[in-house]
Amino acid sequence: MPGTDALSADLTTLVRSVSGVTTVYDAGSSIGRALGKVADLVSGRRGDTAPILVKDPSAGITVSVSIGVADAASAAEVCRRVHDAIAEHLAARGEAASEIAVQVSSIG
Numbered sequence: 001m002p003g004t005d006a007l008s009a010d011l012t013t014l015v016r017s018v019s020g021v022t023t024v025y026d027a028g029s030s031i032g033r034a035l036g037k038v039a040d041l042v043s044g045r046r047g048d049t050a051p052i053l054v055k056d057p058s059a060g061i062t063v064s065v066s067i068g069v070a071d072a073a074s075a076a077e078v079c080r081r082v083h084d085a086i087a088e089h090l091a092a093r094g095e096a097a098s099e100i101a102v103q104v105s106s107i108g
Helices: 004-016 030-043 075-092
Strands: 021-025 053-055 061-069 097-107
Touching: 004 021, 004 053, 004 061, 004 075, 021 097, 061 075, 075 097
Parallel strands: 061 097
Antiparallel strands: 021 061, 053 061
């Protein structure tokens, strides 16, 4: 699927706007982020990737996001809202996700 970087950026903006979300963390592994930063330095790229990980295997799009949740919000409800917002965004694009993983990394 062309444009996974653009989709990741769109989804990052979308998730940041979901009520109860305080932060969107980088969903990639720390090793992957470190290797990406080294590659950016070597290649001269700026490395301005969006934190939501989007993969497009032949079976369907996989989306992984790690969020911070406001302490006054129900983490489970915020995760549902994030999941639903991503699913609706993909459906509006005529695409479907085989997996949408939402992880809460901080509360408060």
